[in-house]
Amino acid sequence: MKCVNWGLLRLSELVTLTVNGNKYTAEKGQYILQVARAHGIKIPSLCNLDAVEPYGACRLCIVEITRGTRKRIVTSCLFPVEEGLVVETDSPRVVGNRKMLLDLLLARCSENKVIKQLAAEYGIEKSSFEKEYWTKENCIVCGLCARVCEQVVGVSAISLVNRGITKGPASPYLESAKACIGCGSCYYACPTGAIKMEDKKGYRYIYNWKIKYRLQKCKVCGIEWAPEKQLEYIRKKWDLPKGFFDVCPNCR
Ligand code: FES
Structure with a gap:
């Protein structure tokens, strides 16, 4: 039974x-x-x-x-x-409030494509705030990068720091984020493209957190496919044998 x-x-x-x-x-x-x-x-x-x-x-x-x-x-x-x-x-009340929010966001992120497009959908071509208050920020301080790093990746390499107009995501003491594994989750999660990441000449750079990590080269096809630090983190976490990530997923 x-x-x-x-x-x-x-x-x-x-x-x-x-x-x-x-x-x-x-x-x-x-x-x-x-x-x-x-x-x-x-x-x-x-x-x-x-x-x-x-x-x-x-x-x-x-x-x-x-x-x-x-x-x-x-x-x-x-x-x-x-x-x-x-x-x-x-409803008219919702649309009115949303327009005000977009107006504010547009003043802060006056050249950001995502914000501009959203604002345009609500008929706002430029912020109604005085031009002297406009900035060219890309970050809207939503903290999604830090939440993904903590809740999905599990490393908490970055966090929101400061208060008021100086609040924003940052690495500890604004130095190179030592706990960062270079996975780029923050880059992919950011809704406004505020995080700058680049794979170049065998290295991954995430400029916002001042990191530069060597990329793992596939022993079969030679493609540089992920940061060594990220793969080592996964290997240890899942207790995988050494050399497990010597070949890329395509060649495995
Ligand atoms: S406050 Fe709900 S999606 Fe941003």
């Missing part, structure tokens, strides 16, 4: 919510943004990735919810769905 450990079974509770007038079923505890994405409902977002905990930094994912007679604006990446929730993703 088979024994079932009921303690290990987690039965998900389903709830029904309304988004833009249409009814959807979702698991209780899912966030509004997750449900919207699953159903192809577009909500702009910059600081959210499924692989990491939501943080609510960019605020672009705001939506308007109705509970009983009360309406309010919430960040959809952080707000869990519940039975009977009514959500509007593009």
Whole structure:
């Protein structure tokens, strides 16, 4: 006879919510943004990735919810769905607030392609703030790079430092990030291309964290395919034999 450990079974509770007038079923505890994405409902977002905990930094994912007679604006990446929730993703109030956020972002990142394109989608060609306040930043301080490094890669080589207008991601003491393994997850996760990474002449450079690591050369095809430091980190973590990464995945 088979024994079932009921303690290990987690039965998900389903709830029904309304988004833009249409009814959807979702698991209780899912966030509004997750449900919207699953159903192809577009909500702009910059600081959210499924692989990491939501943080609510960019605020672009705001939506308007109705509970009983009360309406309010919430960040959809952080707000869990519940039975009977009514959500509007593009109400006049949401669009007005989102435009203000994009206006601010555009003043900070006045030459960033991603921000410019998002702003243009809302009819904003240039920031309404005085030009003297515009900067050419690319980083929106969403911290996604640091969260990916900590929660996905597990090395916490970088973090957000300082406060106010000087806040931003950085390596410890602004020196070369010794814990960085050069995997480039921060580069791939960054929504605005603020992290500069390059593979050049046998080395990987991540300029933001001042690192330069030699790339592993495949013993079969000769391609330089990943930083040696990253491969050594994986080899030790998974207790793989020495030389396991001598050949690239294609040749293996
Ligand atoms: S995606 Fe929700 S605040 Fe950035």
